[in-house]
Amino acid sequence: MKPDADKKKLVLALVLLGGFMIGETVAAVLANSLALLSDAAHMLTDTASIAFALIAMTLSTWSSFGSYTFGLKRSGTLAASINGLTLTGLGGYLGYEGIHRLIDPPEVGGATVLIVGCTGIVANLLATWTLAKANRDSLNVEGAFQHVLNDLYAFIGTTVSGLLVLTTGFMRADGLAALVVAALMLKSGAGLIGESTRVLLQAAPRGMDPERIRATLLSESRVTGIGDLHVWEVASGFPALSAHVVVGDHSDPDDVRRQLTGLLDEEFGIDHTTIEVARSSTAPTAENISARGCPPLRGDSPVRIPPEANRVHER
Known part of the structure; x- marks a missing residue:
């Protein structure tokens, strides 16, 4: 309409x-x-x-x-x-x-x-x-x-x-x-x-379960950890997401980001995303993430994104 x-x-x-x-x-x-x-x-x-x-x-x-x-x-x-x-x-x-x-x-x-x-x-x-x-x-x-x-x-x-x-x-x-x-x-x-x-209060939109979104992101074979995941609604019909993503040392962060961005749009209708991607060998531990008040990482690699490894993409 x-x-x-x-x-x-x-x-x-x-x-x-x-x-x-x-x-x-x-x-x-x-x-x-x-x-x-x-x-x-x-x-x-x-x-x-x-x-x-x-x-x-x-x-x-x-x-x-x-x-x-x-x-x-x-x-x-x-x-x-x-x-x-x-x-x-x-x-x-x-x-x-x-x-x-x-x-x-x-x-x-x-x-x-x-x-x-x-x-x-x-x-x-x-x-x-x-x-x-x-x-x-x-x-x-x-x-x-x-x-x-x-x-x-x-x-x-x-x-x-x-x-x-x-x-x-x-x-x-x-x-x-x-x-x-x-x-x-x-x-x-x-x-x-x-x-x-x-x-x-920036709660996740109804019908969008953050844990299901996390599991969907982790289903991408190159993703080893997800941290600082936030899902909210800017306005009615305008969902948004931000997340820290950790990938294997031999994965291309830009390619993974493109893959995850398309997956979020297709599966959940989220087309406004900010995803930070880093390789596991260059990221600090999950304890540092918890210390700054972020949700813990979930996946195989308990890591956080360092400034020099940040790759940000917004749609």
């Missing part, structure tokens, strides 16, 4: 949800419905998340400049983190208010809640369908999608509460619907915070 196509989908969803949010806020005040007001608050976070996604999508395309050697590629991750924090905060507040409504339920305009809820389902179905076609491998876009999807579920709950209030007079249904919305917001918010934190 091209970035420009994703932007168009995000803009369409932003206009659709932003317009509906204004109308829903007015209806919530007129109907005295916390369920509708919670939906409107959720839609506010929807529109904000989409706006953040659009801004982050633009910033992430900037090339490196000054001290920002990766450009602003993690702006999308920051946007997802902000979205998660917003969802969590609003979810907690609405849960608190929902409990109060269960204890002391006010009068609620059931007909208004029902009509607005049904309309909201249609609006969110359109927005969800639009964003589902965007590139959801991006944590940034996925954050916006999760906002809208949860709002769809919330509107279903609101519609049911409006129907119950209208047909049975059960006013606590409004508070119950608000609690359902709050629970969904907390769940999605926690998920976004967790995923964005993994990227910011």
Whole structure:
């Protein structure tokens, strides 16, 4: 999916949800419905998340400049983190208010809640369908999608509460619907915070096991040791790797590096690599590596790369 196509989908969803949010806020005040007001608050976070996604999508395309050697590629991750924090905060507040409504339920305009809820389902179905076609491998876009999807579920709950209030007079249904919305917001918010934190803390991307990568590198017959292996994600869909590699005395370091670079790209989709290669006879012991805080070498030769033997290659 091209970035420009994703932007168009995000803009369409932003206009659709932003317009509906204004109308829903007015209806919530007129109907005295916390369920509708919670939906409107959720839609506010929807529109904000989409706006953040659009801004982050633009910033992430900037090339490196000054001290920002990766450009602003993690702006999308920051946007997802902000979205998660917003969802969590609003979810907690609405849960608190929902409990109060269960204890002391006010009068609620059931007909208004029902009509607005049904309309909201249609609006969110359109927005969800639009964003589902965007590139959801991006944590940034996925954050916006999760906002809208949860709002769809919330509107279903609101519609049911409006129907119950209208047909049975059960006013606590409004508070119950608000609690359902709050629970969904907390769940999605926690998920976004967790995923964005993994990227910011430079954990290995999901589905990429560093030990399996180490074993794959060691499967190359000329490699006798692997040390200082790091696998992380610069941004969504941008994995990176660095490693110290030790080879036999008669091996060509440049040829081994090319072989390993191609292997990492083919097996794991990692095409941004920094690999230092040295022959075993010129490298110091593994104890020196441990002393400087690097992960221990694994393989036949417990060695570290000396400065004069370093060969660095980046793609």
